[in-house]
Amino acid sequence: MTATRVGLLVAAVVMLTVPLWVPGDYYISVCSQILIYAIFALSVDVLLGYAGLVSLGHAGLFGLASYTVAVCLGAGLGHITAIAAAIGLTLAGTAIFAALSLRTTGIGFIMITLALGQIAWGLAYRWVSVTNGDNGLSVAHRPAPFGFQLDAPAHFYYATAVVFVLSVIATWTFVHSPFGASVKGTRDQPRRMAALGYHVWLIRFYACLFSGLLVAIAGILFVYYTEFVSPPTVSLTSSAEPVLMVISGGSGTLLGPIVGAILIEIVKNVASAYITRWNMMLGAIFVAIVMFMPEGLVPGSMRLVRRLLKARAKVPAAAVEPTSGGPTA
């Protein structure tokens, strides 16, 4: 447990001091972007890792939140109204997504979420009178919660970090609650869960709604971060990125998606400075991760470390087996 606490403390210190030691506004913005995508990845992980449901349409929900904020602000509504509308509409959208996708599970779920996500993309692209089509919508200014201006990158970073920490705590609470245990139960043994009297469909539906809440938060932060939203935000690439973050970091953990988000965002930003072929790289990373490290980097390297420790100490396995159940495991 102490190792976990030290880890959390280091993470907190690093997160708090980012604007102090990171060179320049651009990199502070990249850090905000990482945190936003980490929330996005967490929302995918709640379904992929804990409920065993792989969604390839999450960008549709992410975009729904972003577009709602942009449209509301464009119509002259206030920030609070826009954010509330975005959360409300995204949850409604998630309910529709879930109600349809949960007609099946497994591969059928992937297929239906993908189709729904592409339909959301089609709406963003073609429904020009609302979404302004390919040109996208811009957001004039960021909000100022409690009089705290968010225009400077460092300020926006701190606001994002606060939301990020709250999201992680909420997700931790969710997956470690009795309800979270039942979600994992429906992933591993849906028939037994049903036999025990659990309403498997409803449990999955609620898990989807929680995931929808997280993705709404990420979408709202995103539109304020870029101050712009356009169809690529809703594209399949944009759905695939958080899935890649989750499987590269390690699904079914909370640390995995966050590590994945950090890695993929760094690769994306570094790569885009040198090459323009991000999609090709994304695809290549996808294939490589799935082929060579299917369990993800975090569980994969943890297993490696464990094995190294075991080899060095030559003690019984139980002594070095780290307990699972820490906040980050």
Add this chain to the structure above:
Amino acid sequence: MSIWGVLAINSITFGGLLFLLSAGFSLIFGLMRIPNLTHGSLFMLGGYVGASMVLTYNLPFWLAALIAAVAMAVFGGLIERFLLRRLSGSLLAQVLVTLGIAFIVADFCLMVWSGDPISVRTPSALVGGTRIAGLFFPTYRIAIIVIAVVVAAILWALLDRTRLGAMIRAGVDDPQMARVVGIRVSRLFTIVFCLGAALAGFGGLMGAPILTVYPGLDFDMLPLALVVVILGGVGSLLGSLVGSIAIGFIYNFGLVMVPELAYFVLFLPMVVVLVVRPQGLFGRQAP
């Protein structure tokens, strides 16, 4: 002919193209249990390869279509043999690999053929119109419909009348039992994957004179194939035929009547089918 008549012809034509795409998709799905997310990419890549054959090497259209089909069959076979087979048993990993390849192909096409749409001229024998029963029809569109019907008939005969078809049907119904009775299901995987890829590549060039070939065609077509299969049922040839025609009509009429919501209209039949009959119109209960 009235606008509605033209629209109906266009819808059936588009349905025919969709059938070329979704028949293979549905068969692969039925047999291997995975949606092949590269299928739209195979359609697009086939279109590009064929277009290059026509425009750069001045090959006749039909030879180019054949080359596109063979090239995609080889490409599909390589994907199945060297990537998917290594992941056999893990459906999620297979789906994600096909998605990764789809991104690579999309970017590769952008790199090689640039971002401008490429249009291929209609083969000279099929330019113009044909008079059938007093009405005037564009010949090329009629040709596509005829080809789709012929392909459907061949596929039906293959699946229903040959030994290979019987083995494929056995594999779709119960792969484990098929293995037990000595059918080499993994070889069927390769055959069906190559066949589906070839049809997609062929369809890509067939569609080129109408749709043009452009970056993004892959992820425009993929959801259509998905919706067709959701509608028609996985692994059902009749399902993909009926689903393709239905989606062809809905999509084309949607484009004209509610242009801004054309993509959204596709959603409606999908919703109805998922609510009323989740296994699809001609699908069987999931095993």
